[in-house]
Amino acid sequence: MITSFAQLAEARTGKSMPGYRELHEWSVDDLAGFWATVWEFFKIRSDAGYERVLDDQPMPGARWFPGARLNYAEHALRDRDGIALLAVTEDGHVTPMTWDELRSQVAAFAGWLRRQGVGEGDRVVGYLPNAAPAVVAFLATASLGAIWSACGQDYGAEGAAAKFAQLEPVVLVTADGYHFNGRVHDRRAEVAGLRDLLPTLRAVVLADHIGTTGDPGTVPWAEAIATPAPLSFTRVEFSTPLWVLFSSGTTGVPKGIVHGHGGVLLEHLKLLGLHTDLRAGDRFLWYTTTNWMMWNLAVSGLLVGATVVLYDGSPMVPDATRLWRLAAGLGVAVLGTSPGHLLACAKAGVEPAALGLDALRLIGSTGAPLPAACYAWSAAHVGPDVRLVSTTGGTDVVSGFAGSAPTTPIWPGEISAPLLGVALAAWDEDGKPVVGEVGELVVTRPMPSMPVGLWNDPDGSRYRAAYFDRYPGVWRHGDWMTMTERGSVVVSGRSDSTLNRNGVRLGSADLYAVVERLPEVAEALVIGAELSGGGYWMPLFVVLAEGAVLDEALKDRINTAIRTQASPRHVPDTIIAVPAIPHTRTGKKLEVPIKRLLQGATIEQALARDAVDNPALLDFYKDLSWEIDSGWTAVS
Template identity: 40%
Template sequence: SSTSPDFGANGIIDRFSQIEPKVLIVTDVYFYAGVKHDITDKILAVAESIPSIEKVIVAPYDPETESASLSSEITPWCDWVDNSNQEPEFTRLPFNHPIYILYSSGTTGKPKCIVHRSGGILLKHWSELLLHCDLSFGDRMFYFTTTGWMMWNWLIAGLSCGVSLILYDGSPFHPTPERLFDIGQETQPNLFGVSAKYIEAVMKEGLTPIHTHNFESIKVLASTGSPLAPEGFEYVYENIKKDVHLASFSGGTDICGCFVTGNPLQAVYSGEIQSSSLGLDMQVFNDDGTSATSGSRGELVCANPFPSMPLQFWQDPEDRLYRSAYFERFPDVWHHGDFAEWTKSGGMIISGRSDATLNPGGIRIGTAEIYRQVDVVDEVLESVVIGQNIGADTRVVLFVRLRPDLVLDDELRQRIKQQIRIGASPRHVPSVIAQVPLIPRTRSGKLVELAIRETVHGRPVHNLEAIDQPDALINFQDHPDVKITF
C-alpha cells in the first residue's frame, strides 16, 4: 500500500493503522514549487502511532541527506540492502492473491481500505494500456500523479507492458505554467496524461503550446479526475496538438481503472467519453432500476462481473461494507455513484457524483453541467456548486474564485447567470453566487463538494487530512452571502 508524502501525519495514520503494516518504507523529504519539505518528524510520529510497525526504512530523496543525520530509529535504504545477504525469492501465487490496498478519499469518514487482486488488476490494466491507449512495447508514458492516487498504480502497470515511465515530482506550474509541457517536449512520451483540472487551468492561463512546443511523439493525451468540459476538448485540439487521441477516462479507486474510457478506433466527440471499457456492461439506470434511454440521465452502473472488482474491504470478513458500498442501491448490479447519460453517438457524458447532484424543486442537476458553463467566464479561475437546504426545498449555491484583484459585483454575477441560463437551462441558474479566496480539493485534485456542503450547513467535516488546504473550508462557514436568517 502507499500514500503521498505530502499527507499529514493523521492522514497517513488513518490509512496505515487500519492495515497494520510491519515495514514502512519512506522518503525523507519531498519538493513542491521549489521548496523542500523535511518529513522526518512526521515519519517518527507515524511509526510511534502504529504499533505494528517493526522497521522504518528511508530511501533518501535529498542528495544532501547523509545516513548519519537520520534518527537511530530509521534504517537507510542503502544500509538495509547492503546488509542483506539473502537472494530474493519469487513465489508463484494464485490469480486472486492480494496485490495492494488502495483507499477511498475519506472526505466523509475514515478511508475505506480496498483490497485488489493481482490477476484482475493485471488484466484490467493491460486492456486499458495496450488496447484502449494503444501502447506498445518500447513506448514511453507520462502521467502527472502522486503516489496517493490510483493513477500511480495505473502508471506503474506500464512496466508490465514493456512501457518506459517518465516520472515527475513537484508542482505542475513551477517554475512556470509550461512545466509539464516542457517535460512533454524534452521526453517525447507516447502517452501524456494529466487531470481535467490541469487542462482547465492552462486554458485559463491562455497557454498555446501548439506554437511553442514540439509534441511529435504524443499519440494519446489522457484526461481524468473529473469530467472534461467541451471547451477543454476544443482547447486541446486548437492549442496543444491537432493530431492526437484525446482520451477522457472515468472510473475509480474502487476498480483501479476505468468504467468508460478512450477508444482509438472511434471518433472523439467534444465533451464525451468515447466508450465503455472492454468487457464491462455499462448502463445508465433510472431510479427504479430500468435502463435509461439515450439522452436521459441516471445512475451509472455495471451490470456484469469484471476482473478488477475488489477482492474485499480490509477487516470486512462477511463483505457487509463491500455489498453496502456497491450493491445496495440495485441488487446484483454494481452502482458506482456517478450521474451520467449516453449520447446519440454512443459516447457518455458524466455530470458529477450522484451524492453531489443538485435537486432544486425536485429536478436533478449534475454539478458538471454548471461547471462547464462557469469555465467559459474568463474572470472565474475555478468554482464549486452545492445544494443548500432551505426548509423542505434546496437552492443552488455557486462559489467562485476569481482572478487576482477582481471582486464579484452584480454585473459579473449576471453574466455568470446568463452564461449558465443560455448554455445549460434556466433550471441550472444558481440562486446565490458568492466569492471565496480559495476552493479546497482532495490531494488528487478533486473538488470536495460534500465537505463544502457540510460546512455550509454547519455540520462537522470528518477526516480533514484527506483535503489539501483544509483551512480553506473556513471561507464557506457562515459566509454572509449564503447565511440563512429567519
C-alpha cells in the first residue's frame, strides 16, 4: 500500500521519491501536502471538504483541516462484506460478527442512546472486557458525536471511578465479568459500586459476558440493541473530541487525554494502512485490553476493512502457545504482542512455525524496547518471511513516533525509522539535535493526533506543562532515544527513570535486554535512587524462573553478562530476588514509583494502588528492610 501512496505523492508533487527516506523527508518538510495526500488516498468523507490543511502555529495550537466536518465511526463502518469481528474468550469460544451485524448493532445502540438523551459532547463510559459490546458501544457513541472512554474490569470500582467521575458520564456500559488466567471473574459487585460512584449516570447497560442472570437496576445489553434503527452519523469538526484516554495514574489522579475524530482517523489510517500494510479482509489480532491505547488502535483495523480479533483472556493460558494457536487457527495476518511475551515464548521453547502460521505476515511489538535476541528467535522459530517490527509511541498521541514499513530495512535491536509525518529527533539538554548519542525524544512539528487538550484543563496550562515545558514549542515525550547515522531509532527507556552513574546516563532497557535473556531470570527491574548526602544506589530486582536459586554463582553470571553485553557501568550495586515485578495495567514496569518508595515515600505518595496490576506487591516493596548506607540487608 505504501508504494501506491508514494506514487500518488509523486504525481501530486512532481518529486521523485524512490525510497522511504525520501518519502519521509517530504512528509515532514511539507506537512500540509503530506496529510492532504493521506486524505485523498484513503478517500476521507467530509462535508464541504476543508479550507486548508494546517494553521502551522507553534505547538500547542496548530489547527488541522479547519472547515472539515467528519465522523470516525462513518469511516469504520463503510459498506463491506464478510466478517468484521471475531470475539474469542479464554475458554476457546469464538463468536463472529459480520459487517452487516456490526452496523445493525451500532445503529440500534445509537438509537437507544438517543432515547436516553445522549448527544454531541455527552460522555459514555465502558467498564468492559475486550469483547464485541465494547466495540459496538464505542462506535455508537462516536456516531452521535458523543465522547467515549473505557477501562478494563481488572480495575476495582474506585480505580475506575478515579477516571470516569472526572468526565461526569451519562451512560455506563458494562459487563457481568471477564475471563483471565483460567478463571471467570464475576464483577457485578464492582459494577454496583462503580454505579454508586458516578452520580451523573442516567442509565447502566449490562452485557451478559460470563453467563450470569443479570443485575437489578441495569438495562440488559440484548434489550439495548433490540430495536432496529437507521444507521446515521453526526459529522463534527475535525478536532471534536472522540474519546478520552487516561494516563496510568501511577503518580496521582489519572490524566484525561482528549483526542479528536479527525486526528485519530488520519493517524490510524496512516499507521495501519501505510506502515503495517493491513488490508481489507486481513485478520488483525493485537493482544490488549480496553485499558490500553492499543485497544483503540486495534479497533481502528476496521478503518481499512480488516477483521478485528478481540481476545478476552491471558496470552499464557493454558500455555505459551496460546496467541500463536489463535493466530494459526483464525488465519491472522498481523499479530501484535510485547517484548515480554516474545521472551517468555522463547524461554518456554515454543515453536510457532509448527502450528501452521500460513497467513501471518507481520508481528508487531510495542510497550517496551524489543531486545535484539527476539529477532533471531522469530526468524528461526516463527519464520524468516514474517517481519518482526518494533514500534514506539504513546497513549498521549494514540499513535506511533517510530516504527517500520514494508519498504524499510529491519535491524535487530533498532526501530527502523521515524513514521511518516513525524518530525522526530533526539535533543540534548541545550535543545540541539544529536545523532549517535542518547537524547530526549522530541517531535518538532505537530501531528494530527496530538491531544486536542486534557480534560478539565480550560486554559491549557496542564497540557503545556506536560509536554512543552522543557522545550517551548516542541513536544517532549519523556523517553531517551538515539537517532543512528542510518536513520534508525533506539529507545533506551523513560527519561524520568534514567540511571545516572557518575554523570553517565544509562538506559534501563539495555540492562533488561541482557538479564531477561538468561534462562534463570523471568523478569527484572532496575532503579537508580539518589540518596541523601549525595549517594547513589542501583539495585537490580529479579524474578527467578521456576527452579532457579539466586546464589553467588547466578549473581556472578548475571553481573558478567551485564558487564560484557551492556557495559561495566550497568552492573548493579546488588541483586535482589523478589516474588514479582509490579506493572501498570498496560504492562509497563513501575520504575519511578518503586524508586520513590526506596527513597522514603509512602505508597500513597508514590502512586495510586488501583493503577497497579498487583497492588499487594507495593506493600512487599515498602516493607523491605533497607540499610541505605551499606546497601541491601536480607529479609527473612
